[in-house]
Amino acid sequence: xxxxxxxxxxxxxxxxxxxxxxxxxxxxxxxxxxxxxxxxxxxxxxxxxxxxxxxxxxxxxxxxxxxxxxxxxxxxxxxxxxxxxxxxxxxxxxxxxxxxxxxxxxxxxxxxxxxxxx
Numbered sequence: 001x002x003x004x005x006x007x008x009x010x011x012x013x014x015x016x017x018x019x020x021x022x023x024x025x026x027x028x029x030x031x032x033x034x035x036x037x038x039x040x041x042x043x044x045x046x047x048x049x050x051x052x053x054x055x056x057x058x059x060x061x062x063x064x065x066x067x068x069x070x071x072x073x074x075x076x077x078x079x080x081x082x083x084x085x086x087x088x089x090x091x092x093x094x095x096x097x098x099x100x101x102x103x104x105x106x107x108x109x110x111x112x113x114x115x116x117x118x
Contacts, residue, residue, distance in 0.1 A: 007054045014051050017064060024068075024076060034072035043067050057081040058088075 008016075021044065024031060032040065047067045055063075061080050068078045 007056055008060065009054050010051050013055060013060055014048065016060075017047065017051070020064070020068075020078070024071075028071075028073075028076060031071060031073075031076075035070050040067075040070060043070050056084065058084050 031037075044067060047063050050063050051060075058081060061078065065078050065080070068076060
């Protein structure tokens with residue numbers, strides 16, 4: 001595991017991405033149910049091309065997240081690096097409550113904001 005806010009070298013990023021993709025291909029029962037293999041292959045090539053310089057885990061996530069999301073499968077996801085997000089908030093970074101839950105009172109956001117709050 002990499003420490004929060006580390007900068008990773010392109011070789012490591014490519015290896016990590018390839019490991020992720022190999023794992024998905026091995027375990028996913030129908031990887032191309034919603035996105036064609038041809039389209040995913042083109043998107044994958046574009047992400048590999050973007051890995052030409054060292055990146056933080058957040059920068060890497062910004063490249064890999066949309067690629068994995070293109071599979072359009074709610075069970076196949078890449079989550080943002082929690083440690084980096086927490087460090088961002090601790091350093092004064094501002095966030096919008098994007099985590100939502102539904103209850104008997106309706107939709108609720110982080111910090112108790114509800115649909116009617118402004």
